[in-house]
Amino acid sequence: MAAETDVVALVLRRRADPTQLLQILREAQEELGWISPETARALASTLGVPATHVESVVQFYSFLYDKPRGRYRILFSDNITDRMLGSLTLFEHMLKRLKLRQGEVSPDGAVSIDLTSCTGMCDQGPAALVNNRAVTRLTARRVDEMCDLVRAGVSISDWPSNYFRVEDNIRRADAILGSRYAPGSALRAAIALGRQGMLDEMKRSNLRGRGGAGFTTSVKWESCRNAPGAERYIVCNADEGEPGTFKDRVLLTSYADRVFEGMAIAGFVAGAARGLVYLRGEYRHLLEPLEAKLDAMRRDRLMGAGICGAQGFDFDVDIHLGAGAYICGEESALIESLEGKPGKPRIRPPFPVTVGYLGKPTVVDNVETLAQATEVALHGGRMFAGRGTKHSAGTKILSVSGDCSRPGLYEYPFGVRVEQVLKDCGASDVAAVQVSGPSGVCLTPDEFRRHIAFEDVPTAGAFMVFGMERDLFEVARNFAHFFAHESCGFCTPCRVGTALLRDALDKIAEGRGSRYEINELMRLAELLRRTSHCGLGQTAGNPVRDAWAKFRPAFERRLIRGEFDPAVDLDAALTRAREIAGRDDAAAHIGAEA
């Protein structure tokens, strides 16, 4: 069978290495449209792994399919910012025009339409993915055109290129976004400093991780360097999955040389010769440009053996694509995914700096952190530490979206007030700002004088603005659905708890919730925070807790007065019976007489 031969070729191109399974599956699916049982079995036997291993990986990642999904696989981004731009209306419109239901494949096998978690295009939404290619700025007209193209069977490579145009939207530039960068300059500066000298500058800089946790970068690099072992790895975390964040996309689009040089500098300091970029599947469009950039850097001796002619400075980078799993932003889940497994967080400690990729000492740094490391190399640690605040050195790039006239990227020295950002992005009559995504914090106007900084309002970069007319209950409900969809399922509290949070909020949305559900929500949020295995579960209750504390009327107007309304809807429970009986008259409904 031709498909199986193709699969074997794909496997061999990746040296029949089981840790490449996710990449092989992704490539196989790009060829074949889905992973059939035959494909899965051929892969398993060629790789020498149990077939169940292949199955478990396929079933874990949202963008891998073990059933045919159509030649056109359309996924609407379902972040709250897409919704605020009318995404759901467009989604319904497309379903109607193509006569489909959500998730269903058309009878001719042509097309399926569904929702997906935030695709990182919040500043140019509503957005979608068509066969994993990002489509931006959807309008009713564009959706109609897409329906026509699907009906006519036009290949996606022949769709108008402006559908796929992704803008940088840099609104405020500073050290990183604003400087004219001479490729290789940071590498040469680091080489001049020497391995220890560069580490000393990193210590002086007080650079802290930009992915949200704010761990001191020099400590990570030094711990990795000092960990026993011959091989070490530098991993760039580009799994930018936090809804509302898109700065890493821009850094990798227009500042990739800085990111790659930052990785090489990390390798130089930590003693690693190999780097891996974990690029989220939603940014598939960046793969070829990044590969081309790496090739160019290799030609210019900025990558590879003897970087910039420095004896013994060898470093090169591979790019791995994710396949739709927010949890892979967690560093140990990311490493599992890099090893070709489902992305489930490991027990920590040991931390990746001692036991990481393939069990070797590994530095995992955010894209922006690595770009910032080039600043330290160029200008020295003292200069770097001179900007921002005492505990938050340097600049921070914010991804601003939602109710404002100028969404996009804003780079500020740390310490900027929330109100300043709001002013700059053209937001007025603001009810709330969600900083750092659903797992972050919801701020109200009385808090807008607070500062963006690790010691005040820490953030991975998302900054979603909600105007006065927005319903913060629906925001919290959207976030609850997000967490339930993205929970990896490893630990009990998160697997079941995120589903219970989602269902309780849905019950309130249906007008059947009471104070009982509120109490349950708060109790569950605390349980999740205290007992979950990783940050996903620990923060999954934050949005509902914040929203209840700060936007109580949005909940209260939905609550029934009574103590409790049973969760079981007796009339709904009869749906199947009515279907079987072929009845839908008044007498076939409970409560019809009332």
Next chain:
Amino acid sequence: MSGTDTTILIDEVPVPFRPGQTILDAALEGGVYIPHLCHHPEFEPHGSCKLCSVVVNGRNASACAMKAAPGQEVEVDTPDLHAYRRTLVQMLFVEGNHFCPGCEKSGDCQLQALAYDSEMMTPHFVEFYPRRPVDASHPDVLLDFNRCIQCELCVRASRDVDGKSVFALAGRGMASHIIVNSPSGKLGDTNFSVADKAAHVCPVGAILIKRVGFATPIGERRYDLEPISEEATRCAVGEFK
């Protein structure tokens, strides 16, 4: 009062530990019960059920995954931790289909025993009632996925002890489920044997040996005779002494 170089304090009681031992193992060996489900003394820590959630020097931790260390003060039996454990057991009950009175594992089931231990009176939450077909294809072993709690002990035993990798956990979130390594997906089409370690590690009634279900009558089974808190510490003490 604090522990010494070789003891930790569990609910203010000194408990000795050996280097490299986890808090959970040290506790059980020292006769202090910490509830657990996915932990098995013969396997590496897994840390998924979270029933062994404790507070160590003010920080939340899983006792099965954290090494005992000098200076640790561990809270186990506090009212809030007790309530969390009960909620976690309730979550496991409503996530699957657990009907103790009709289950042949009743009395030998750790989930049921922990429901008693945590003083659970009702499942509390809305039942999810998932559809999980049983697999009776194997001549000697029945798989009833309705009762699976996803501790992955069978996955680990089959892979690490039996060398067969008959089971794997697939899917994500609430859609996670055990799959079987055969083209049909049925256990009968694998090389699984009733003599496998994996046939004997299930803490609940998801993997049942056929034809012996009621050899020991209900009422005379392991947790009918003594509560799990006493059984587990007695076994652990016996094992190490």
